[in-house]
Amino acid sequence: MDVARLKNSFARIAMHGDEVPLHFYSDLFLKHPETRPMFPVSMQAQRAHLVDALVSVVSGVDDLDSLTVFLRDLGRGHRKFGTLAAHYEAVGDSLLATFAHFCGDSWDATLEADWRDAYELVAGVMTAAAQEDEERYPAYWSGTVVAHERRTFDVAILTVHAEPRLEYAPGQSVAVESPARPRLWRYYSMANAPREDGTVEFHVRLVDGGAVSMALTAATAAGTGLRIGPAVGVLRLDTTSGRDVLMVAGSTGLAPLKSMLEQVTRLQQPPRVHLFFGARDADGLYDLPSLEKLAAEHLWLTVVPTVTRGRFAGHTGALADVVTSYGDWSDRDAYIAGPTEMVQDTASRLAAGGLPVSQIHVEDFGWSEP
């Protein structure tokens, strides 16, 4: 298998943009019509997912260890869609037919063999991970909403009972599918540390035009059933570093950090924690009372609410500005979650202030699902 040749041909294929995944799915659905119902009506996002995954695989070939981690997650993640081993073969055939189509006359037996080998490798890792997973876990967890609280116009808090018990580490997230929006899965972080009664909390922010977030905030009530995928994500509390902690949460980015905060309350020797909780306006600080209660119970915790605009008896301004204005955080472990822009802004400002990059942990949704 000639990696340089694969990369070269992929670069050419990629020049055709969205036509490539469009051709692939049309080819797949024509040859295997039974696969069509596994996908949502609109395939736009789906195609972008496929391209992202292909790019990750092709560019990750040089770092096989992390590529394997990525592919194993991808394989496990595909179980909830009902993907079977037979589907991998169908996908492989259509993928090769698509590549052949876009390579034109530069497609030959050698290149085809290279791509076939590469795909078999990828499919092998994914199916192996899926099979191992199958022995221990269901394809998806059945969730039932036990409480639905609309905290603000934009934010709802869902308490969900998952069956069987959902295993996860604070900071992780799961894909959730609402019966109102079949085959559309969105990732939400658990907002609590694992509980005795097996319930988890999700903080859902209504995204304008967001199909799933709208269903979960407005068209969901106690009793609604949800499907839940396996826990994923690498955001974890480092309990061994001995360093104090800085947490920066923008809006519902609070969820994974609150889960980790609960984890800290269970530690023998909790580190000092500063939690900055920011929102657009005072109304957006949807969980401030419970955070302040937590801070009142625990001396090691300081909660600093900030808003970007409007009336507020506290800090106003960009979250990154407020955090850095507090001074030197370079001896902390930092955990940041929220809107991409705010996360990147805060991370780079902290790094510029002398905080080693290895001590900055952000909510990482870097994987995707075809």
Added chain:
Amino acid sequence: MTTDAWYDEQRRLTPDDVRAVTFPLTRWGRHGYDEEPVRAFVADVHAEMVRLINERASLWQEVQRLRRRILGKETGNDGILFGKDDAHIHAVRILSSAQRTADRYVADAQAYSGRLTEEARARRDEIMGQAQQHADMLLEEAQTRARTAAVDAMNRDGLPPQTDHERRAVQAELAYLRTFSDVYRQHLRIYTEDVLRTIEDWETKERAAARDIPLASQHAPSIGWQHSS
């Protein structure tokens, strides 16, 4: 004719090159282009390049097909206008175009629901703002009256009302103030209830709208701004 003739082996400008291009910003105080229109133009150029590349590729395929057909005729193998592969590619194209149409419908519906939410939010902010203003006004008025009453009371301090007439006047004043406070409390309550009802109406409508929209397609996350909805 050698393979791959429409690709040049030399490094050429690709759509991705165009999309990834960045230029250093000008220093403050000097003239530079507004970034937004430049980005929009770059996006247009990128889309156009992809379109051209695809058009060129399908023309190339058409040329190859016709060439095969002519060669086939020359060698006595009578050309077939559409081979089995051609028919499949044709079907793929039709399905692709149908998919694009479906995507567009979903995107439109989603954009519409997005606009509805935005409007509802703006409407709610407006109602809340007005309510706040109104409440502030009522409060201020009540405080002014209370202050006036206090000042009046202070002025009479030490001089209890001597005559029946004076006593009656003070009692009347007190009764008036009590009624005033009751009426305003009532007024505020009704007003607040009305505001809440309006917001509830909006919520119900919005919920109905959310139920009626049949679709979906992905957006960024959840918390997942990082993948997008």
